[in-house]
Amino acid sequence: MPIETAPGLEAGVLLASILFCLGLAGLMMRRNVIFMLMSVEICTNAAALMFVVAGAHWGNADGQVMFIFVVTLAAAEVAIALALVLQFYHRKHTVDIDQLNELRG
């Protein structure tokens, strides 16, 4: 049963969507790998926010559990990604993602 005192589902979903779109836009527009990583973080956090909002709406703790998972995942992901970025920079002396197109067909 939904809890009445929640700040409003619509607002939460809207915020999460905007955040996600921002992250996606950042991903598509930035060429700097670091900024792309940050955009990915925004996307994951938007998703995590969505979990929390939904959990609050349905009065279910699962949403918050998922949030913890997402945060852990994000941390792990950032660790690996930063290592990759470091390697990338080491080899190419650049952080421009467009230079990294060796898998083209």
Add this chain to the structure above:
Amino acid sequence: MQGLLAWVPLLPLIGFLTLVAFPLFNRHEPSQRTVACIGVGSIGIAALFTAIVAISVFWKNPSEIVNIALWQWMLVDNLELGFNFYIDWLTLVMLMVITGVGFLIHLYSVGYMREDADFRRYFAYLNLFVCAMLILVMADNLVLLYLGWEGVGLCSYLLIGFWYKEPANGAAAQKAFIVTRIGDTAMAIGLFLLFYEFSTLNIPQLTAAIDGPDINNEVVTVACLLLLGGAVGKSAQLPLQTWLPDAMAGPTPVSALIHAATMVTAGVYLIARMHPLYLLSETAMTTVAFVGALTLLLAGFSAIAQSDIKRVLAYSTISQIGYMFLALGVGAWSGAIFHLITHAFFKALLFLSAGSVILSLHHEQNIFSMGGLYRKIPLTFICFTIGCACLAALPFTSGFYSKDHILLSAWEFHQGINILWLAGILGALVTGIYSFRVLFLVFLGREGSASSHCNDANTPVMTIPLCILALLAMIGGLLAPPLQAVFGSRPDEDHSAWIEGVAIAMPLIGLAIAWKLFIYQKKSGEKRSSIMQFWFSGWGFDWLYEHLLVKPFKSLAKINHNDIIDNLYKGTAALSRQLNALLSSSQNGQVRWYLATFAVGSVLFLALLVAL
């Protein structure tokens, strides 16, 4: 005694195999003497056997028929063919011509080819030819006949191209084989048709089946015309005559044996052998007669214009075989065969004499370079003169009797003046002109450029066959074979004297014209009037076929050299490559591009879900 006949084709085959297998067992080429013994000996013994059988078996009983069954060739469903021989007088006559004249020409070749390095190969081919020719005439079914038929074609090909280093010889050989093959294919289809209709290809059975009721005359006509196609190809008649003049590229004894005495008359033999079939079809008979009449005239006129001694003889051969076809077409079967025999004698004689001339002049063949040779090679001159007289059918030569027979038959056939008879008479005139033209130009008149260095090249081994053939050509008219048993006898009719008179007069007029025109003709000879040029080219048939058939075929083959159908598959492959390039261009390695397409794709997918 009759069993000896089976040895007749076998002996030349053994000769051929021995000669071919020689290098397998011996490192060195055998001596010419050995080769000559094998090559000539095998034919000689075959001729001897034929003579023995002829005297002991056939002489007493002209209607004798000998069947020799060797083995079962094919037996599938109702197709039953044996490797069997069937010998009646017609076959026997052919056997005697082939082995007899063949033996003389083999003997002559020993002298003619004495300086050739490929002596062994020559005699091997020649022996194989005789073997195939004998099988052709002895076959008791049409397929076995076809075996011999193609076999002689092959040997003809090999011998025309015998001096293979000259590309022109090879071209002539190919032309000969392919043109005759066109006829042979028609003949093969004729065999299929006959088998379809009568369920047998055995000649005696076929001729027996024809007596039966409800014979489909149209089928018989078509079959006869198809067989005629084969005969026309092999015998160099219109419209497949173009190969024979070119075939003169071969050694001269080969021209004598294959392209005058035996192989080219195989068409005549075929039609004579199948005559009960032809009797059923008026159309086929008329066609045969007109092919003959037309050919004898066309070739005769061409012969007048030739400058190469062998080409003159080649055209005269075509023309004389035209006479034989004319005879066949008017139902004078035995007349055709009689002319075949005498023609074999005098044409072999002419070719062998021409060979002596050519050899004496160190391979000069242009008649305008010759002249006045009668003093230098008198024996050859005498032989050639006898040959020419026979060819022109001067009275009391062998050619006279046989040609007269044909002309009378043509007259009888329509009971009066008719186109066929007129063609024959005109042909006789033309024959007189060209045969004496060549005689005068070569042996009489002024000396030509090549006459001065003429050495008599005749050796005894060459003169003996020449003399025997000259004798045969003289008395051959008395040797009319008793063929009534094969063809049935015809009532003798009285002819008014003027017909005989015309037949006798024509060659003499021809002789006179030739004397007038050519005896002291200037030796330039190269300037020809346009009509002569047209005749020289054989009535433009070569040109016509070149443009009508050969060139279109060659260009078509050239266009399609790379197999157009392959383009279908190459196209498919190219299309897949293009598609691959298209798709792989989206795989550009740009993460942001992937991301964008991913985002767009997801949105579209979601939209699709919502819309549904």
Add this chain to the structure above:
Amino acid sequence: MTLLAIIIILFAGGLLAWLAERYFQAGGRWISLISLLFTTVLLTNYSSFITSTEAITDNTWWDSLKIPWIPRFGIDFYLAIDGLSFLMLSLTIAMGIFGLIMTWNDIQFRRGFFYFNYLWTLAGVAGVFTAIDLFLFFFFWEVMLIPMLFLIAVWGYERRIYAAIKFFIFTQASSLLMLIAIVGLAYIHYINSGQLTFNYNILLEAQVPSDIAYWLMLGFFIAFIVKLPALPFHTWLPDAHTQAPTAGSILLAAILLKTGAYGLLRFNLPLFPESSILFAPVAMTIGALSVIYGAMLAFAQNDMKRLVAYSSVSHMGFVLLGLYALDTIAIQGAVMQMIAHGLSTAALFALVGALQHRLHTRDMQQLGGVWSKLPKLSAVALFFAVASLGLPGLGNFVAEFTVLVGSFRSNHWLTALAAIGLIGAALYALIMMQRVFFGKLNKRLEKPIQESNTADLNVRETGALLVVAALLVLIGLHPQPIFNISDKTVQMSVNKIESALSFQKFPPKISPLQVHSSRVEPTSIEDNTP
């Protein structure tokens, strides 16, 4: 048991040859030769069936061997031999030996692997000719393909990869169709009878609705005519033949092409007689066109091997024509053509190979006048060229003649058209002789001839070629034994077709019942599909 032994010996011989080459130089070819000779000895087990006149046994098969393989799907390891199989098997082994001897010294690298592939191809083909279970047939059909692919791709000439891939795609794509047809046939038989089997003998009796039968027949047909090859699926052949090493060309020409013809005769005609009758005019047209088209292309080639390859298209057209004439004589002729073409073309490829080995070219523009330098080789080539143009007295003539006589009874015009191919054969065979062997010695040849001290055919080559030549003469003059051997198989197909024909012409009075039963079938399919 003999059949299994033959196949096993070939497979094992291949493996051994590969191993042996590591330890002994030339061990591979000796082992190959020995195993092939051993199979020959095994084949003589069947000599009693040859000499005995027919009708001694009612049994169709001379010998058979049946071992359950995948019983769940009704698949058996089922080998059997009859007259046709015996002929094909003999041809396979004879030509295997011939190819081996003719190319005794040709292979310079990875010899062990070469002989491995060589023998495995032969083993696959032997399997194809004896497999009676359709699935097993398909299995061997694939087995013979892969080693052949390696033979072309590894030891071939300039454009070997292209040729190998083309060969592979054509045969693989077409055999996929055959697989579908096999499974479809087995499935329909299963629906109708409740018995899942791939056994040829049982499937012969399968009742297949005519429209489905037509499609299944087409599946088999395409697979087989790609292999044959016939228009318009022939284009892999010139490339594969030309680029394959000599031994590979011999295998391809003499044996692999025959699997297509064998399949048509063994499977297409008896399994789908009604559809075959319907389809016969089309197939005969394809055959006749192949004859003409192949001859014409052969004439246009400059590459000697390509010329011979296209001549194969032309010759195999006669086989197709003969088989679909649906006439005893014509089918017998087709069988004869398979053998005669195998012998003559294999020899021609061997000769081109020998020529290329000596003169380092097979381009006819670079050749000419070879007769004066290599008289023996040229004379033998003349013999086989003449055989290939169908000279009477040699095997090819008997074959072509019987094909044409027989097919003339079923279709006049197409036969007449195909007969024109006889002229075409003369054209290409003679043009080859003229351009390569006759004429003046080509100036470009003087150098290689001087440098390599070119020798004429040696005893080994002469012997092998003369044996093949003698066989062709023997077949040409006395073909009756072969007709007798294959008679029973051919008769079986023809009987099938004739009964189908008589059924069409005079449908029996119980036909309403038949229609009724065929009406029942679709419902039963629906019942079983889930």
